[in-house]
Amino acid sequence: MQFTSEQRLDDGVLEREFFLGEIPDTLWTPESAAPVPLVLMAHNNGLPKGAARLVARARHTAASGSAVATIDAAGCGDRPRSAADEHARDDLRRAMQAGEPVDEIFETLVGSLVEKAVPEWRTTLDALLALPEIGGPVGYSGWTAVGIRLAVVEPRIAAAGFFAGGYVPSAQREEARQVTVPLLFLLQWDDEGNPRQRALDLFDAFGTTEKTLHANPGGHTGTPWFEVEDGTRFFGRHLK
Incomplete structure (x- = not known):
């Protein structure tokens, strides 16, 4: 883990950029002396980790007492894409x-x-929990x-919050039945490119018995800020 920058933001959150091999990461941590929970935060469809909406969510979550990390995965952000992609x-x-x-x-x-x-x-x-x-x-x-x-594959994940506004391959639709952790699922009712019924069917498929669907009117990027605040409370209940 190679840290490349560090700054204390005006909300007291410490923001650090680092690399794990070729993986560019950002970590936000609250002002706290005790070890804190961790939230992994990914932008829908792999947009850059520096996207404004993701950063705002990350800073709010960190200011509320959890560490937050995000990455630019392979083919996302500034990382090169394969010829096939x-x-x-x-x-x-x-x-x-x-x-078509x-x-x-x-x-x-x-x-x-x-x-x-x-x-x-x-x-x-692995690196962050060390x-x-x-x-x-x-x-x-x-x-x-x-x-x-x-x-499904990572037993250390204790709770999840998903956004319904991205394409979910058939393999993950099948795997949804194996998701058993508490789940908060956000749906924009008028999302332009994502069929509503497909999102509702996916919610029904999740195997967990503790799942909540929040639906709001508006398009793909119209998720209201109070859902970010409610998401922070959701993680506060399940991670602390």
Whole structure:
């Protein structure tokens, strides 16, 4: 773990950038002397870890008493994409412009991102839990497709918050039945590119007996801020 920058923000949160091999990471920690829980936070569909909405969520969660970490997984942010991923993205753009079906292309593109991202998240988790200021337990918040796989394969995940606004491959839809941790699922009722019924079917498929669906009117980026605050309370209940 190689830290490359450090700054104390005006809300008292300490923000540090670091690398684990080729994985660029950001860690936010609260002002606390005791080991704190950890929330892994991923942007839907692997957008950059520096995206403004993700950073705002991370800082709010850290100021409330949990450490928060995010990464740019392979093919996300500024990290290079494979030729196959670039080809899939080109096919997706052409299909969308032509009004053609895109599910098969999304299966290839998002499925590849999940397979690459999950091992890197687990490597990051190993390193973070070795830091003295982080004691667990661990939550996950954000990108649904990656979160489902992590919740299934990673026993250290104790609670999860998913956003319904990203494509979820068929493999993760099947794996959803194996998710047994407490779950908060956020749905934008009028999301332009994500069919509502598909999100409702996914919520029904989750195997956990402790799951909550919050639906709000509005488009893909319209999740109200009070859902961020409620998500912080959700993790406070299950991680402390």
